[in-house]
Amino acid sequence: MASQFFKPSANATSGGGDTVYVATVPLRATAGPPQHIMSMAYSLNIKNLQHFMVLIKPSSSIPQEVTVFDFQPVNPESIESAISILSGKSVPGIVIQRKLKNVPKQRCWMVGSSKGENAMEMAIEFNNSWGTDLRVGLHDCRHYTNELVQHLTGETQIVERLTRSYRS
Numbered sequence: 001m002a003s004q005f006f007k008p009s010a011n012a013t014s015g016g017g018d019t020v021y022v023a024t025v026p027l028r029a030t031a032g033p034p035q036h037i038m039s040m041a042y043s044l045n046i047k048n049l050q051h052f053m054v055l056i057k058p059s060s061s062i063p064q065e066v067t068v069f070d071f072q073p074v075n076p077e078s079i080e081s082a083i084s085i086l087s088g089k090s091v092p093g094i095v096i097q098r099k100l101k102n103v104p105k106q107r108c109w110m111v112g113s114s115k116g117e118n119a120m121e122m123a124i125e126f127n128n129s130w131g132t133d134l135r136v137g138l139h140d141c142r143h144y145t146n147e148l149v150q151h152l153t154g155e156t157q158i159v160e161r162l163t164r165s166y167r168s
Contacts, residue, residue: 024162069123085134
C-alpha cells in the first residue's frame, strides 16, 4: 500500500483509467567529488533534496508491473553535471522509463486515475514533446512530475501539494 498522507483534490479522476502515483527518493551521489558537492549543498542548508517520479499501474484485472517515468540528467553521477546543476546551468536530460514489480510501500502517493483509458500511451505522447534540457528550479524532475501528472489526471501542482502534506 502506498503512503496515505496525500488527499487528492475534488477534481481528481476516479474510475476506469490506470492508477497514477508519485514517488520520491532522496538525492544521493556516488563517492568522491559528486558526494562532496552534495555535502556542500546540505551545508548551505539546501535540505530535503528529493527526486520525483511518476508511476502508472495498469487498471487491468491481470496483475502487471508498474511503469516508472523519470526525468534526470543523462550523466547523473558525473562531476561536470553536478557542478553545472549546482551553478544553475542546464545539462542534457533524459526521460527514463522502467518497470517495478509493485508500487513502493513508502514515499509513494496515489494521485488518482488517468483521464484516458491508456495512461501509458498518454505518457509516451507527453514524453515525445518534453524538452530534455534539465535546469534545476526551472525544468527538472519536479516540473516533469507536475506536468505529466496534470496531463494524465488533471491534478495540478502535485509536487508542491505533496511536499506540504509530508512536511506537516
